[in-house]
Amino acid sequence: MNLSNTELKKLSQKVTHVLMNGMKWQIDEDIRLIGSGVINAVFLIRERERGLLAVRTPWRSEERMMDKNSSGIISLQKEAAIAKHCAKHQIPVPKIHQLYIGNDINFLVSDFISGDNQKISSYSIGKLISKIHKVPLNDLFIIDQKERTLSRIISERIAERAISLGKLINTDIIVPDSGILETILDTSNIKNRLLHLDVRRPNIIGENGIVQSIIDWDNAFIGNPIMELMRILETQELNAEAFLEGYNETELLKNTEDVIQLIYRLDTALMLSILFISFLNDKDKGEYYLKRVQLLISEINKCL
Incomplete structure (x- = not known):
């Protein structure tokens, strides 16, 4: 800062x-x-x-x-x-x-919610996110989402992030047309839910391993919970198996087409590539997520 x-x-x-x-x-x-x-x-x-x-x-x-x-x-x-x-x-x-x-x-x-250094389990975080995803939306309005669907936000953001990453590495990153991606994402029939979309331990305050508070809703949107799950799994900051056990809604993944999961993962991988290459200057992680971007684009293209 x-x-x-x-x-x-x-x-x-x-x-x-x-x-x-x-x-x-x-x-x-x-x-x-x-x-x-x-x-x-x-x-x-x-x-x-x-x-x-x-x-x-x-x-x-x-x-x-x-x-x-x-x-x-x-x-x-x-x-x-x-x-x-x-x-x-x-x-x-x-x-x-x-x-x-x-x-x-x-x-x-x-x-001000104080916490300690005792690690909160991925299982407990999974239970917390499941609880957030069950919150009634009622009249909740996300000010920077306005009337846009999450499908539109993500499909357009993928195109924007691909351009930004391409400029960083001086190589064009060719992603599928945003309209096509939006149409695919819109085929999901899972009901919209409140998504935090920055589920990391620094944003979860705990004491004696028990969650006391979740903070920092800057990235939050209303939309398909598969986006939240894919972001968590792609970032690999939590134990995936334990998190999903705590989340206890694995049928969502089973009933979601692979291409939808891949698109949401791509959005996250693009973000992490830009983060590690441009802001954190972490060569190994930058290269890893750049390869993830290329792999995900290839897998999505096979599904089209």
Whole structure:
């Protein structure tokens, strides 16, 4: 994160000013940085009545623009809306206290959930994701999905990611036409569900091996749960057998055509190729996922 001490101080001062002067909260300790991502910085504060709180705020100037279409603002709104919806259905998420969209600073305040270093089993994570997938959608609206289907999002994203990867390696990555991919994905009759789509241990807070909370809904969409399963299996960060045992809906995979599973895997493999080649500079993993991309494209073409 390219956040200077000067910028860090400005952000913390702005957040503190709004909380103490605008909202009349009583902050007992100095605000401090506890984490950061591509878009947001996360601060820890202690409020006299509310206890320990996490404050998430966009840290890059272009993400803090007061434009309703700014990804920074959308990120906060998305996290708040999904967390509130999940809380109604007993999904372990941090309680949302305040979403603030202002003229000079934007931030989201939620409970700070502490955890320990004890590993959460893949089986337990599978049970958690199964529970999320059973959450009633009701009137849940994903702000950056709008009215688009997941099939359209993924098919168009595959084309975009193929172009981006091709530029990185200076070789054209030829993928099937997005319209064809969308049509294939639309043949699935599995009901849409809420998908987290970034199921990794850093996003699951636990204590004594028990899940306390799941966070970071930036990638979330409503759509076919096979996408979630394929992303988890393709990233290989969890034990696949144990995860699926905990998930306990293996009939979904059995009843889904291989080509649909391959398309969802391709979206993930393209993302990981770009991540490891361009951002993390991991040569071995970059090469591995580049080979996965080529293999998946070949397998999909055989099905067409």
